[in-house]
Amino acid sequence: MRLFDTLSRTERNLSPIDGTTFRFYCCGPTVYGPAHIGNFRTFVLQDVLRRTLETGGTRTLHVRNITDVDDKTIRDSQSAGQSLTAFTAGWTEKFHADCEKLGLLPPHIEPSAVEHIPQQIAMIQTLVNKGNAYSSDDGSVYFKISSFPNYGRLSHLDERELDLGKTQNARSSSDDYEKDSLSDFVLWKARRPEDGENFWPSPWGNGRPGWHLECSAMIKEYLGDSFDLHSGGVDLVFPHHENEIAQSECACGGRFAAHWFHITHLLVDGGKMSKSVGNLYTLADLAEKGFSPMEVRYVLIGAHYRKPLNFTLDSLTAAREALSKLARNAHQLAAKIEPGTVLTTADFGPFRPAWESLSQDLNTPGALGGIFTGLREATRLTGGEAAAALAGLNRILRALGLTLPEIPNTASIIIPDSIKALAEARWAARLAKNWAESDTLRAKLLEQGWLMKDGKEDYKLSPAL
RNA sequence: GGCGGAGUAGCCAAGUGGUAAGGCAAUGGUUUGCAAAACCGUCAUUCGAGGGUUCGAUUCCCUCCUCCGCCUCCA
Numbered sequence: 138m139r140l141f142d143t144l145s146r147t148e149r150n151l152s153p154i155d156g157t158t159f160r161f162y163c164c165g166p167t168v169y170g171p172a173h174i175g176n177f178r179t180f181v182l183q184d185v186l187r188r189t190l191e192t193g194g195t196r197t198l199h200v201r202n203i204t205d206v207d208d209k210t211i212r213d214s215q216s217a218g219q220s221l222t223a224f225t226a227g228w229t230e231k232f233h234a235d236c237e238k239l240g241l242l243p244p245h246i247e248p249s250a251v252e253h254i255p256q257q258i259a260m261i262q263t264l265v266n267k268g269n270a271y272s273s274d275d276g277s278v279y280f281k282i283s284s285f286p287n288y289g290r291l292s293h294l295d296e297r298e299l300d301l302g303k304t305q306n307a308r309s310s311s312d313d314y315e316k317d318s319l320s321d322f323v324l325w326k327a328r329r330p331e332d333g334e335n336f337w338p339s340p341w342g343n344g345r346p347g348w349h350l351e352c353s354a355m356i357k358e359y360l361g362d363s364f365d366l367h368s369g370g371v372d373l374v375f376p377h378h379e380n381e382i383a384q385s386e387c388a389c390g391g392r393f394a395a396h397w398f399h400i401t402h403l404l405v406d407g408g409k410m411s412k413s414v415g416n417l418y419t420l421a422d423l424a425e426k427g428f429s430p431m432e433v434r435y436v437l438i439g440a441h442y443r444k445p446l447n448f449t450l451d452s453l454t455a456a457r458e459a460l461s462k463l464a465r466n467a468h469q470l471a472a473k474i475e476p477g478t479v480l481t482t483a484d485f486g487p488f489r490p491a492w493e494s495l496s497q498d499l500n501t502p503g504a505l506g507g508i509f510t511g512l513r514e515a516t517r518l519t520g521g522e523a524a525a526a527l528a529g530l531n532r533i534l535r536a537l538g539l540t541l542p543e544i545p546n547t548a549s550i551i552i553p554d555s556i557k558a559l560a561e562a563r564w565a566a567r568l569a570k571n572w573a574e575s576d577t578l579r580a581k582l583l584e585q586g587w588l589m590k591d592g593k594e595d596y597k598l599s600p601a602l
Numbered sequence: 603g604g605c606g607g608a609g610u611a612g613c614c615a616a617g618u619g620g621u622a623a624g625g626c627a628a629u630g631g632u633u634u635g636c637a638a639a640a641c642c643g644u645c646a647u648u649c650g651a652g653g654g655u656u657c658g659a660u661u662c663c664c665u666c667c668u669c670c671g672c673c674u675c676c677a
Contacts, residue, residue, distance in 0.1 A: 164677075172677085179677040207675070292672090293605060322674065348675045370677030371606085377675070401607075402671060409671075439625080440615065445608065445670065452614055455626035462625080465640085490623090494616080503616050506624030572635055579637080590638055597639090 138189055138496040141443060143374060143397035144291050148498055151190065154365055154395060159190055160198040161366035162356050162394070164373055165247070167204040168228035169213045171419045172235055174433060174448060175403040175410050179370045181434055182400045182442045182499070184241045184538055186368070189495050192536040200359050201244040203229055206251045207348050211335050221251070221335050235420045238430035240538045246359050250351040254337050257346040257354040260388050261324045261339075269387040271317065276327035276342035282320050285383045291397065292375035322380050323347040349380035356381075357389060367394035371401050400442045407447055423453065431540055432456045438501040438537060459505075464541040466512045467530060473523045480528035487511035487518070488529040495536055508533060552598055556587050563589060564596055 139148050153159045163183045166172050172180075180201075187197050204210070205225035214224035229249075236243070250257075261278055264270035269284045282288050328336040328343040336343040346354075356364065362385070369378065378397065385393045402409075405416040420430055435456035440446035485492045491507025494500040508530070515526040534541070552560075563578035582589050588601040 166677075167675095176677045209675090320674075372672065372676055375605090375673070380674085400677070402677075404670070407669085436614090443607080444615090447614075449614080451626080455614065458627095459625050494623095500616075502614095502625090503623075506616060509624050567635085570635070576636075588638070591634070593634095599639095 138193055139498055140186070140396065140398060141498050143399050149396065151195075151366070151396065153195065154363060158196045158198050159366070160360050160364045161187075161200070161368065161398075162352070162360060162364065163199070163201040163244070163367075164352060164369035164377070165201040165203050166232050167207060167209060168225045168232060169209045170228060171421065172232050173410065174418050174420070174423070174437065175405075176370075177235070177239060177420075177433070178403045178437045178442075178446065179368075179400040180236065180241055181239060181437045181538070182501075183368050183398075184239075185438060185495075185501060185536070186398065186499055187242060188536045188538055189499065192492075192532060193496065198246070198360070199242070199244040200246045200248065200356070202352060202355050203232075203247060203249040204348065204351065205229070205249050206335065206345055206351070211332055211345075214335075215331075215333055225249075225251075235430075238420060239434050240431065240540055242538075248355045248359060250346065250355070253351070253355050253358060254346060256358050257350050258325075258337075258339050260350065260354045260357065260384065261346075263388045264324065264384065267387060269384075270324055272325075272341045273327075276325075276344060277323055278325035278341055279317070279321040280324050280380065280384060280387075282318060282322075282383065285387055287386070288383050289379065291379050291382060322349060322376065324350045324384070349377055350384060352377075353381050353385045353388070356385065356393075362389035362391040362393075364394060366396040366398055368398040368400070371399045374399055401445055403437075403446050403448050405448045410448075418448075426450065426453075428453045428457070429542075431542070432460060434538065435460055438539075439505065440502055442499055442501070460539075460542055463508065463512070463539075464544055466516070467527075467541055468544050470512070470515050470523060470527050470530065473519060474527060478524050480524055480531070484525065485529035485532060486522070486526040487514040488526070488533045491533045492529075492536070495533070501537065504533065504537060550599065552587075556582065556585065556598065559585075560587075560589055560596065560598055567591065 138151050140151050141148050151159065163180070166176060166180075183201075187199055190197050203225070206221065210221060210225055214221045217224055219227075233243075261270060264280065265272065265278065268281075270278050270280050272278045324347045325339060325341055326344050326347055327341070328345070332345065336345055356367075367378065367381075374397075382393050404410070405414075405418070408414070408416075410417050420433065423433055424430075432453050433456075436448060436452045437446070439452070439456070488508060488511040491504045491511055494503030494507050497503075511526070511530070515523065515530070518526050559578060559582055563575055563582065566574040566578060579589050582598075583601060586601050588599050590597045590599070
């Protein structure tokens with residue numbers, strides 16, 4: 138498949154460096170609170186990338202970390218009166234539960250930052266030894282940006298107005314930073330009183346790792362010096378990923394990620410999502426409003442990953458209708474196929490264009506459009522062609538990670554006796570052509586949450602949503 | 603100020619140097635006692651504005667307008 142690469146700014150083919158397995162790393166969540174749908178846009182798109190590669194026959198190795206030591210986890214664990222470990226474990230568990238609901242494939246490896254402190258210290262030591270990092274009087278260690286000429290390539294920093302080691306005398310003007318240059322970033326933070334018991338011994342004294350370094354160390358541990366793809370939200374391009382490149386290429390000597398995949402931020406009601414505006418939604422918030430995780434997933438893949446996606450409650454309603462239409466059509470297609478038919482086709486049939494869209498820079502909205510178009514074609518097919526079409530549909534749905542809602546099976550719905558009695562009364566009134574009575578009873582049923590639909594020979598009851 | 607992205611029907615949203623996918627909503631029809639559901643059909647001479655290049659531009663170039671994101675630890 139082809140995918141846009143942030144570093145080269147071109148679309149490139151994705152194929153494993155080692156010829157067998159596509160190895161990629163995604164910056165995972167900082168576990169200090171519930172993940173919101175903005176976070177999940179990124180994780181869902183990464184999931185679709187993986188599924189698309191796998192559907193195309195490429196084996197993957199997916200690593201996504203848990204950031205469980207940083208300013209926020211430490212701060213919030215303390216105000217919660219919990220140990221850092223207990224605090225982050227709780228949020229990690231919630232994150233996993235949400236991921237499962239959204240149909241995200243679990244990463245093959247999910248390293249946590251606190252469990253890799255030795256690897257991080259080792260990498261810092263290497264950087265210090267090579268002259269790319271220096272320690273300050275207080276026991277912190279900083280990366281020396283001027284020692285890495287390529288700094289800024291990912292985010293086009295060289296064209297920006299940041300000082301790249303040009304303000305060597307800035308030290309005196311900044312009380313907060315014991316840095317040579319304002320733009321040097323921290324690799325190891327010396328212990329501060331507000332860190333409480335959250336510190337680790339190091340050659341530079343007690344302290345804790347800097348955020349940027351955590352990812353670099355875990356990547357080296359599980360993917361080595363060079364790997365296929367690195368991914369995250371756009372906000373991570375600078376400084377996080379820029380810093381990772383600097384650290385890792387200096388420490389490891391090689392080329393870091395071969396490809397950079399960044400997902401654009403989600404907007405809510407046309408603006409930035411934030412707690413203060415009250416438009417920061419979690420899966421739980423949306424569940425309370427009656428929306429399913431799959432409906433959320435549908436909305437999240439409803440726009441191209443490099444374009445802003447405007448999330449609204451209306452879009453969730455639209456997603457619900459679209460999913461239910463998909464389910465009906467898929468059901469009709471399946472009904473045309475003889476039971477027991479084994480679906481083994483390797484092609485996509487009428488869903489070929491949908492697959493092409495997905496393979497072309499992960500065009501998920503294009504693929505969704507292709508599915509509906511393909512479905513219209515598929516309904517005209519019969520026999521083996523219909524079976525092949527169904528197999529193709531299942532493949533493309535699996536690549537998108539969509540699970541279709543069940544077609545309501547009216548036979549399995551449990552109807553309370555009181556409702557049943559009302560329905561019988563209405564049916565009798567209707568047969569007697571007593572329309573007034575019939576309509577009154579139907580309204581009464583609706584009031585109690587039941588929808589009565591008249592058929593030729595009988596009626597159907599279903600819960601009204 | 604710097605860097606980057608976006609403006610396509612009521613809403614969401616693809617796409618292409620050759621005349622605009624798809625979904626939601628709306629609307630007409632079939633069906634129904636009336637509904638609901640379902641099914642069939644309709645729904646952008648036009649792609650923020652103005653220039654330019656071209657046989658031809660929504661797609662390339664220029665200018666302008668509007669919106670959004672990032673600019674040191676937010677996916």
